[in-house]
Amino acid sequence: MKEAIACIEDEDLFKMQIDLKANNGNILQKLIDERLKAIENQKRQFCAVCSTDLQGKGNTFTLMFGPDDFRRKGSFCEVDCLEYFMQNHVKKLRKEINQ
Numbered sequence: 001m002k003e004a005i006a007c008i009e010d011e012d013l014f015k016m017q018i019d020l021k022a023n024n025g026n027i028l029q030k031l032i033d034e035r036l037k038a039i040e041n042q043k044r045q046f047c048a049v050c051s052t053d054l055q056g057k058g059n060t061f062t063l064m065f066g067p068d069d070f071r072r073k074g075s076f077c078e079v080d081c082l083e084y085f086m087q088n089h090v091k092k093l094r095k096e097i098n099q
C-alpha cells in the first residue's frame with residue numbers, strides 16, 4: 001500500500017486526501033470495490049482447456065474455484081471444456097485430499 005501511494009502524483013494525492021477527509025475513506029473503499037468487481041467480471045482471454053480465444057465470443061462459461069483465500073477463475077469456450085476441466089479438477093482435488 002505504501003508503494004502504491006508513492007506512485008500517485010502529488011496533485012492526485014492531494015485530491016485523494018480531500019476526498020478521504022470528506023467521506024471518511026468511503027471513496028477509496030468504493031474505488032477499490034469497483035476495481036475488484038471489474039476484475040471479477042473480466043472475461044478471461046483464452047479457454048482454460050483448449051486455449052480458444054474467447055474475446056468476441058458471445059457465450060462463454062466462467063467458473064470460480066479454490067479455497068476462500070485463493071479464489072481462482074477459469075473461462076471456457078464450450079460446456080464440453082467446462083465439463084472436462086471440472087472432472088479433472090475434482091480428480092486432482094480427490095488425490096490431494098487422499099494424500
Ligand SMILES: [Zn+2]
Nearest residue numbers: 047050077081
Ligand atoms: Zn475450450
